[in-house]
Amino acid sequence: MAAMIKMSGVDKHFGDLHVLKNINLEVQSGQVVIVLGPSGSGKSTLCRTVNRLEPVDNGEIEVDGQLLPAEGKALAGLRADVGMVFQSFNLFAHKTIRENVTLGPIKVRKMSKADAEDRAMKLLERVGIADQADKYPAQLSGGQQQRAAIARALAMQPKVMMFDEPTSALDPEMVQEVLDVMTALAKDGMTMLVITHEMGFARRAANRVVFMSEGEIVEDATPDDFFTNPRSARAKDFLGKILTH
């Protein structure tokens, strides 16, 4: 299987803080990889380096065999192939849900407005919020907004989807509706890199679990292996904290 995301020897500092330390990670095409770790372990930064929202200091990142370009048109083209879902949704506040989903296809993929709207409605149908298409983001619940954000990312027909704590900003009763959409995506064979604390989802949908701590990848295992038999002390400590509450 080909690597969809390949990070080799990636280093990143924020000032004196060494947030990513020699990261080597491959996400195979069709795989769902979950990134776990305590707050401040570098999970989000790792995710954000893949589409260069954060540039790295050292190392190489490839997406679908292509080295990440520097700023400019080529980078924009690569980002279009990498869907991203944020913790805080980040839907375009001045556009309706429909416009949120059609903007990328029209501006980046140069689709006609009619085709883009057609695709948008199918995707909104798929995530279960077609009836909200003409509303503005602030009029939707958090769960609906996050599903709209997933539809927006999918509208670009990305090769890989990245989720940066997609359910962390949601009220508890809305978490499931977002996880359901993600589970369905995983079943459809989408390549996914997911940062989440949802252990149930990790067990259900993940092929691999990557555990990070203090900027390093400490463990890389199957979900069963990781949850039942964590090898490192840091992973044991982390699991102890999140599984017993």
Added chain:
Amino acid sequence: MGVLVDQFPLFLNGFLGTVRICLFAAIGSLVFGTLIAAFRVSPLPPLRWLGSAWVTGFRNCPLAVVLFGFAFGLPEVGIGAPFEVFGIIGLTAYTSAFVCEAVRAGINSVATGQAEAARAVGLTFQQTLGNVVLPQALRSVVPPLGSVIIAMIKNSAIVGAFGVGGELFSVEGTLTAQGYPALVSLTGVALGYLVLTIPAGVLLGVVERRVAVKR
């Protein structure tokens, strides 16, 4: 007070002159100021430097100096034009610096996640700015831009004081030279400016409500 009636055509002519100058300068400075603001947030350092230099220069020099600079400087480099055009160019350049800073404040008020989401979708810098950031920035920027434009309307009097003639403020000089009482002429001039500035303020209030973000 009879002078206001007797000399109404002169006042009207001056008023229309001021409207003309302000219209061109307002459009010019809004467009140009927004462009300079885009320069200032651009990923390209040379554009950022150019933007900073423009703002630093025109925001910190007195308008009179800027007007003199254009009126004497442009003919030096072989650009000839009526004095009114120089006045409009000077007023535009000066005002654009303030427009730029107001727009930039608006850009900074848009949550960074908005631009990040746009970039993540694959939009280029220009597309991100034009489709996502600026439309949201301009909404919050209507009140400060209104103040800038009203200040510009009043500043246009300095263009008149330079002897452009044919604009509102210079009417006072013309009439005083003919022996009319200055205070009365000035009252007419003041009324003329209020006729411009007060509706401008009301109009901006309407625009502000129209573009307000739906929540």
